[in-house]
Amino acid sequence: MNRIRRIVLSVAALLFISQNPFAMENRFSGSQLESLNRSKQQIGAKHPRYLAAYQKLVKEADKALKEGPFSVMDKKLVPPSGDKHDYLSLAPYFWPDPSKPDGKPYLRKDGQVNPETRGDFVDYTRKDHFFDNVNMLGYAFFFSEDKRYAEKAIQLMQTWFVDPDTRMNPNLNFGQGVPGSVTGRPFGIIEFGGIKDVLTTLEILKYKKALSADLETSIRNWLKEYANWLETSTIGMAERATKNNHGTHYDVQLTEILLFLGEEEKARQILESVKLKRIASQIEPDGSQPEELARTKSFSYSSMNLGGFIQLARLGSQCGVDLWNFETKDGRSIRKAINYMIPFALDPQSWKYEQITKIEDSVPSLMRTIGIAAWQFKDENLRKITKAEVEKVEGLLLLTNPMVQ
Numbered sequence: 356m357n358r359i360r361r362i363v364l365s366v367a368a369l370l371f372i373s374q375n376p377f378a379m380e381n382r383f384s385g386s387q388l389e390s391l392n393r394s395k396q397q398i399g400a401k402h403p404r405y406l407a408a409y410q411k412l413v414k415e416a417d418k419a420l421k422e423g424p425f426s427v428m429d430k431k432l433v434p435p436s437g438d439k440h441d442y443l444s445l446a447p448y449f450w451p452d453p454s455k456p457d458g459k460p461y462l463r464k465d466g467q468v469n470p471e472t473r474g475d476f477v478d479y480t481r482k483d484h485f486f487d488n489v490n491m492l493g494y495a496f497f498f499s500e501d502k503r504y505a506e507k508a509i510q511l512m513q514t515w516f517v518d519p520d521t522r523m524n525p526n527l528n529f530g531q532g533v534p535g536s537v538t539g540r541p542f543g544i545i546e547f548g549g550i551k552d553v554l555t556t557l558e559i560l561k562y563k564k565a566l567s568a569d570l571e572t573s574i575r576n577w578l579k580e581y582a583n584w585l586e587t588s589t590i591g592m593a594e595r596a597t598k599n600n601h602g603t604h605y606d607v608q609l610t611e612i613l614l615f616l617g618e619e620e621k622a623r624q625i626l627e628s629v630k631l632k633r634i635a636s637q638i639e640p641d642g643s644q645p646e647e648l649a650r651t652k653s654f655s656y657s658s659m660n661l662g663g664f665i666q667l668a669r670l671g672s673q674c675g676v677d678l679w680n681f682e683t684k685d686g687r688s689i690r691k692a693i694n695y696m697i698p699f700a701l702d703p704q705s706w707k708y709e710q711i712t713k714i715e716d717s718v719p720s721l722m723r724t725i726g727i728a729a730w731q732f733k734d735e736n737l738r739k740i741t742k743a744e745v746e747k748v749e750g751l752l753l754l755t756n757p758m759v760q
Contacts, residue, residue, distance in 0.1 A: 388562075394754040395498055408753040409498055415751075416495030419488040420507050424514035426521035431476045434529045435538040441524050444479040444543055445472040446531040459535025466651035466711050479546060485515055486549030493556030494751055496563065505565040508556050517573045525581035528590060541594035544585070545604050551611045558615075575616065582612045598636055599646035600656055603663035606633065610670050619674065626676040629667050634678070638664075640686040642695025653708035654699065658721040661696060664689045665727055672731075679731060693728050696721060697740060719744055723752075 397405035427442055434441040447468045451458025461469075473480050489508050496504035514521045530543015557574065560566035585591040586609070594605045606625055613622040637644055637660065647656035668678040668689055682688035699706045700721050703714040722744035729737030748756055 391497065391755060398498060398754075404749075405753065408750050411750045412491070412495055412754065413499060416491050416499075416504055419491050419495075420503060422484065422488060423507075424511050424521070425481050425485040425488075426514055427478050427481070427523045428521050429475075429481060430478050435532075436529070438524065440522060441529055442478050442482070442527055442543075443529045444477045444482075444531055444546060445469070446533045446540065446542065447472045449533050451534075457535070461534050461536065482546065483549065485511060486552045489556050490549075490552035491751070493552075493559045494755065496565070497559050498754065502565070505560055505563070508560065509566075509570060512553065512556075512574060513570060516577045517570065522577075525577050526584045526588065528588070530590075539590060541590045541597065542601055544591065544594045544608070545601055548604055548608055550608060554611060554615045578612055578616060582609060582616065582618075585609050585612075599644075600660040600663060603633055603637070603660055603667070607663050607666045607670070610667070614670065614673070622670070623674045623676060626667065626671045626674055626678065629671070629676075629678055630681050631683075633667070634664070634681060634689060635683045635687050638687045638689070638692050640683075640691070642688075642691035642693070644692060644695075648708050651709050651711045654703070654706050654710045654714050655712065655717045657696060658717050658724065661689075661692050662720070662724045664692060665724055669727075669731070679728075689728075690732075693725055693737075697725065697737075700725065701740065719747075723748070 394405055394408075398409045428439050430439065430443060432443060433439055434443045446461075446463075448463055448465050449461035449472075450464055450467070450469050452460065452462050475481075489511050492504045492508040492511070495501070496508065516522055527539070527543045527547060529539040530546055531540045532538045532543075533540070553574075557566065557571070561571065585595075585605070591605075594601055596602070597605070606629060610622045610625050613619075613625070637646060639645060644657050644660055647653060647660050650656045664678070671678040678689060680688075680690075682690070700718055703718055706714055722741050725737060726741035726745045728734070729741055
């Protein structure tokens with residue numbers, strides 16, 4: 356699964372979130388459902404742009420019909436627990452020490468991905484395929500009414516979460532381990548951000564009455580155990596305590612799951628804490644994000660963290676927690692972070708911090724992130740800035756994107 360497709364799927368899932376996520380029976384409703392139905396009507400009317408997007412979606416979904424099912428049991432390495440049901444990944448920025456016969460302990464090269472962390476020996480790539488395909492199949496089912504897509508999505512989820520021989524244990528104890536140093540790190544939790552794609556498909560299946568009560572119960576029980584692990588494990592609590600993009604996306608992931616499970620008050624408490632715990636501590640009065648600027652891919656990480664804040668703000672809107680307009684006394688806010696990034700989105704070469712990959716590759720996703728904010732703020736200036744990028748939207752992102760309808 357290529358990186359661009361994962362970005363499109365991730366943004367599409369963000370834009371899918373509807374107005375009332377407090378229970379699965381009610382989450383798939385409101386303005387976002389209206390948006391999806393408008394896209395469906397445009398497909399039926401053979402609108403050229405929407406029809407092309409739909410055809411692209413179906414083509415990808417047809418490929419997904421032939422892939423999988425995926426299981427943590429398929430990796431070649433065995434986790435330190437001795438149980439292949441445990442998820443296993445390796446820290447992407449760590450490489451063998453050339454001065455050591457066995458290369459251990461591995462050394463950190465920030466921003467440089469070691470290809471061995473993305474192969475069949477671990478679960479990282481397989482997990483991405485699972486999340487992406489489930490999401491693609493869910494939307495294909497919604498727009499086409501073809502039950503094959505629903506049945507395949509159900510098979511994938513049954514294999515990953517439920518079947519005793521193939522299911523993943525609901526923990527990330529061995530995520531982003533470093534050979535010769537540590538078997539698992541808190542930073543591995545961010546790898547499971549794609550769980551929201553599973554939630555989206557579950558909601559579609561539920562709405563279309565294609566989800567059995569048994570499967571729903573089994574997956575909800577898995578999610579409850581996983582949420583408990585996030586909240587109470589040593590690794591989970593350490594990730595929650597981080598003060599950069601990892602802490603932001605930890606909040607996104609846990610909040611999404613809690614809202615899906617109907618844990619409104621717990622989710623609201625997390626979102627309220629974002630004001631001081633995340634915005635006040637991670638964003639400077641000028642809108643810069645120092646923890647991200649210190650990275651070797653400072654533009655990419657600043658954009659990524661801003662995307663996490665936008666996700667939290669949208670979730671907050673559904674819970675009565677206004678993160679869009681929150682500002683500290685000295686001027687720290689999500690809006691300031693957006694304003695800080697705009698000049699560099701328009702002129703990437705003016706970025707003065709370290710960026711070891713092509714900065715232009717990160718601009719489109721940043722522009723779409725700002726576009727989401729423009730739509731939320733009803734800000735015509737922001738809309739003009741992002742107009743060109745929004746007009747390029749195609750495929751699944753077009754079909755699920757109220758900004759371009």
